[in-house]
Every structure is written in C-alpha cells, then in structure tokens.
Amino acid sequence: MKAKTFKGGIHPHDCKHYSNKAAVEDFPAPEKVIIHLSQHIGAPALPIVKKNDVVKKGQKIAEAGGFVSIPMHSPISGKVIQIAKFPHPTGTIQQAIEIENDGKDEWFSKLKDEENYFNLSVDEMKNRIKNAGICGMGGAGFPTHVKLSPPENKPIDMIILNGVECEPYLTSDHRLMLERPEEIIAGLKLIMKIVSAKRGFIGIELNKKDAINLMKEKLKNEKNLNVVPLKLRYPQGAEKQLIYAATKRKVPAGGLPMDIGAVVQNVGTAFAIYESIRFQKPLINRITTVTGDIVKTPKNLRVPIGSSMSEMLDFCGGTNEEIGKLISGGPMMGFALPQIDTPISKTSSGIVFLSKKDVDTVHEQPCLRCGRCVDACPMNLVPTFLAETVRNGMYEEAKKMNINDCIECGSCSFVCPSHIQIVQWIKVGKLEVGKLAKKANEK
Amino acid sequence: MNLLNISTSPHFHEKIDVKIVMWSVVGTLFPALIAAYIFFGWYSIFLTALGVITAVATEALIQHFRKVPITISDGSAVITGLLLSFNLPPNAPWWLPVLGSVFAISIGKQVFGGLGYNPVNPALLGRAFLMASWPVQMTTGWASKLAKASVVTVSGLKNSLIAGSGNESLQNLITSATPLNLAQQIRGDIADGVGGEAYRTIFDNLSSLDYIKSLFWGNVGGCIGEVSAAALIIGAAYLVYKHYIEWRIPVSYIGTVIVFSWMLGGIDGLFSGPILFHVFSGGLILGAFFMATDMVTSPVTKNGRIYFGLGCGILTVVIRLWGGYPEGVSYSILIMNLAVPLLDKITPQKTFGYRKKN
C-alpha cells in the first residue's frame, strides 16, 4: 500500500494490540457524573442549573461562555448535588457540576430523526452543532462551530478527517471507523457542505489496515472523497503534519490550516457532527479507550461524559499490579494524573495505566549534543537549544529560535539519550516568552 | 489519599540512555579490534587494553578528587581509550597509550567538566599531544614483529620493480611507510621531477584494484584501529541503523574526500586522483564514522553537520597531499571541532512552515 508521511518524527511502539480488537462496549450510566465547565479551548461554560435542581438526560446544564465556547449537557437524569471544584483530566482542579443519577434514564426531549438532514440550511447545521456542544474530540478541544466558520477571505477547498490516532495505546478512533464508517462519512460530507469544500480526505495510519480497506470500500463510488494511507510515524496525527502528508501543503508558521484552504477534523468529531445534525443529539457520551499492559481486560467504552476513571477501570477488571502512572490521553502528549477519581471529558480519547517499571526514572544528564532531538523534531526546530536557552533564562533568544512553533509533541524528549525533559523546558519557556510579549505590549 | 506519580509529557521513552549509546559504540569497534589482532598480533591488543584501562582509571581518579559522581560505567572513557589506542602504530612503546590516555581524559575532557562539555574530541587531542611530543615513536613501528599477514607491502610491487631497480632508498620507503606516506612522497617527487617511470608504476599500483582490496580488508600498514575498512564499516553500519550516529557527517566527509582527491590527488593533472585509495587508506573510515561523529564535538543542526563533514574532507585532502604529515584525518577533525559552535550558529534550522520573507 502506498503511504505518505512527513519529515522528522519517531517510531514508538504503538501498543495498540491491547485493545484494537475489542468492540466498543457501553459503559453503564454511573451513580454520579462530574461535568466540567472547561472541557474545551476558550471561555468556560456558565452553569444554568443550581444545587438540587432536577435535570434530565440531554438537558443543557451550562451555557456557552462566549463565541469561542460550548454548552454542556447532562448525560443522565438526576439531581444536581453541587457546583464545586473537582480534579480535571488535564491534572488541574477546576469548577464542575456534580449530578446524581436517579436511574430513570429519562430524556429531556426525545431524539428526533430527520431523514432529510442533508438538505438543511448551512446556518441551521452550524446552529445544531453549536447547540450540541461539540468540540474537537481528538484532544485539542477547539469548539467545532468556530472551526467551521472561517472568515470569508479564507476559502476552504478541502477537509481532512483525522483517523490517524498516532498516539500509542489509543484505539477509540480505530474502533469507531470500523463500527460506524457510514456515519463518519456522512459527517465528512456535512462538514464539506458547511464550508463548501470540494474534496475530502480520511487520513489513516497503516497499522489500521482494516479501517483503511473498509473506508476505501465505502468510498468506492465517491469521486471527491479519498482515503489517504499514512506511514506509521509519530506525530502523524498532528494537524500540520497530517495536512503536509496528505497534500504537501505547509501551514505557514504561526498560521492556521485555513490559511491554506484546509480544515482538519477528528473522525470522532465528524461522528458527533452527524449525530447532532440528524438527531439533534447533544454530545453527552464518547468512545474512550481504557488500556495499558497492567489493565486486566483493556476495552473501548462508550462512556457518558463525566464518568469517573476509577469506575471505568473497575469495569475493565482493574489492574494486575500497582499503578505506576495514570495518563489521561496518550502517553506522548497526555497528562499524568495524581488521582484516579477524575472524570473524563469530551476530549478524553483514552486513559492509559502504566506499570511501575514503565515509569521513566532516569535522571537528566548533560546534553550530549547528539542531535537526535533535532532529527526527530517534526517542526524542524533545534530542541536542545530551546531547552538550553530556557534553562539559562534567555527567553528572548528562545523566542528567536521559534519556541512558539513547538507543537509539544514530545518526540525530542522521547529520543534523548540524556533523558532531558525538553518539552517541560519548552513549556516553561513559552510561558516566559508570553510574559515578555505582554510586558512589551503594556509599554 | 494515595496519589500517583505525575510528570509532564511525554510519558514514553525510547529504550535509550547515555550508557546504551556509548557501549554500543564500544561494541561496534570490536570488529576493528579483531582485525588488529589478525594483522598485527597480540601486542596491538595489549596496547589498546593499556589505553582503555588508563583512560578509565584517569577518569575515576579525577572525578574522585573533583568530588563528583564517578561515571566510568557510562562507557565514554572506554571509547576515548579505544580511539586513542586505535590511532597509534601497532608497534608503539607501551607508555605511549598510557600517556596519551591520561592527557586525553584530563586535559581533553575533565578540565571542561566531563562528558558533554568538552570542545574537542579527547582521543584526538591526546593523539595530537603524542604527535607533538614523540613524533618519532608516533610515526614508526607500523609493521608489527608479530604480524601474521604481510604488512606494508604493495603487492606485486616490491618483488619485481624495486628489487629489480636496485633502488635502495625506494625499498626502505616501501617497507617502512604507510601507503599514504608512500603516496605523498611519490607525488612530491614526481612533481619535483625525480623518480621517473618506477615511481609512476608504484603510484599506479597503489590505485590498482588489487591494492584497494588489501586496503579494504586490512593487510597494509597503518594505525591499530584503522587498517581494516571492512571491519570498521560493519560496526558503523550498526550504529547508523540504530540512529546512534547520523548519516550526514560521514557522507559529507567521505563525499568531499572523494571529490577533492579525484580532482587534485593525481599525478596526471586535474581529475586523475585515485579515489578509492584515498577513501580506504589512512583513518578516513575510522575518522568519518567514529570520530567526526562524536556527538559532543560535532554540530547539532542538520546543515551544520553537512558543513562539518565538508570542512573535514577538504582539510584531510589538503593535509594528505601537501601537509607535513601524510595523514590528515585526526587534525582535520580536531580543527573542525573548534568550528562547531560557529557552525551551529550560522546554520539555524528553517522551522516548518516558514517562508522566505520578501
């Protein structure tokens, strides 16, 4: 199979075998859910319920906090217990709504089914997406209705669906493509209609040959829709790298995909878009992979948003040995969480449990100047110099070296023989560079 | 509550650390060591062992007195000892590797703070020190008394031509010199109008396929570790495959040597030079794959590495053809080591997505 790719990058073991054969299972509605107000990029949602309010499944419980924001809905019927601070899947503590299940599973308003959904007006479609509270489900969490409203001077000619899932371990997108290909394709067509794009691609890595073949089969008679098989290489699923691999177009530094006429959407998002337009279904559940070599039976679960990770783990039989690390998201870019009692959010593509022996405990050693990080960087930066300038407090210098173009993919840290926490230094550096810019603005 | 480990991403790491890289380099130098035994005998192994032991002991001692953690297990001192010994004549006196290693580790490495901070390749600095202090011992003793194979013969040449010509000085030249030494002298003599046909034939023989084969496998005179290009290439191939060294430096280095030796290295004017002779003789293969690629002392930027190899290549050819020494690899690398900070600075990488500003 001819496959495309980008320059740089790494080859971590994909570790997908734990869960890629496990068909999606429904995770039963839990006793209670915790719905965070910030599950996306942009302003937090504003609660419109209060303590002791009775809510139904699918009912809006928080309003979008601005244009770049999304509303939240209750995935269960029950009672609001409190609005308070809870652990967040990014490792912080944030404001959330806690709801207790009454076990009745009553919908707020019954789901509709509009057979003619494809003929709705573009404005109506966007409205439904907005009302459903959809954000990018691959991890970034950018509000989808915003991404689908490019300014008029940026015409979009192609949509790329991201089915790459290049993070090791995660298989939720893979399973979705295998089990709901038609819905994903319908989602793709809807997106194309909304931004009036002519062509559509679905990018899939070669370790999902079954998904590639299935999608190819389904797209046999579609002239404008194509599957793009991609080589196994991390971070193939990063937006800029994916666009480059599929089309050879480069997103300008500091720019957005729409600058070169492209919009990228995760396959899970496309599925949610389809459901929101056809059934007016709010985003209240998603597919999340629960995996890791210490998990008894790794699974792909359809989970209500706000379910607790510890209950999800129990549903998978718990672990065989003591947990070394719990990662929310994939091991390359995900967050290590201090407590297992954390709820999942709309962007939780997976939770990975690492054993003690998989936790990297090697100390940072002096840089060998081996250049491996340079060869691995998909953005063609010089990671070792970025880390060094930040360590020495030379933030101006770091800025000149384009520290802000780093996509924090972690490839550099992954290959470093000295185990230097390059990404950590870069994150610190970005904050400091931001402060510098702010100061300069104030003057 | 029971809290779990946290850290920033990534939470995954390649199975690699400094030790793995360094000991892999040590391992990949073993074929060359075996070749040394085959062509030069036990004494060359003894010299190498002395060099390695001294290097490790010096590192441990200095770190002990500096009151810093002793890091001899990372294998980097072993590499320095190995490479230093590999750059000695197989018949050198025993104290040569000892003094060389002490100098290499102390002045070449620990003075700057140890691994990662040294500006030049310690082994090469050690060699330069020996070369400056004991030039005679460093440039004689090429053929080992214990040698099993015929060393320092230019096949088919000694017997017929030289013996026949009765030219004694020429005979001495051939049995005592390395091939490069020979080539340089002959080229010089021919340029000065001495030597005549006999010289020309020797020179042609040096670039004959037969002779290149000897160079490739190793039955010629030379330093301990550099004789067998084949053995070195086996080791280097593994390092490149594992991404422990990167292709840019060796390719640009050897490529440059090819181009310039072809252009300037002949006796019949431009573009008549014996390319393969230059590639496989002397320490070029050893230097290009194991010394120029020394991580600490080579550029980190991609283009920097290309220029680094280019510089090494040009210097090597210049020294080989016109320099005061027949062999140019170690000095070229040493000089280019000093240019590394500059090279890194003038070759910033073009970040993905940046366009030329109009």
Ligand code: SF4
């Ligand atoms: S510097 Fe940034 S973009 Fe480059 S490899 Fe490291 S994390 Fe990825």
Ligand code: SF4
């Ligand atoms: S990979 Fe690590 S040791 Fe090598 S140059 Fe980069 S930061 Fe330095």
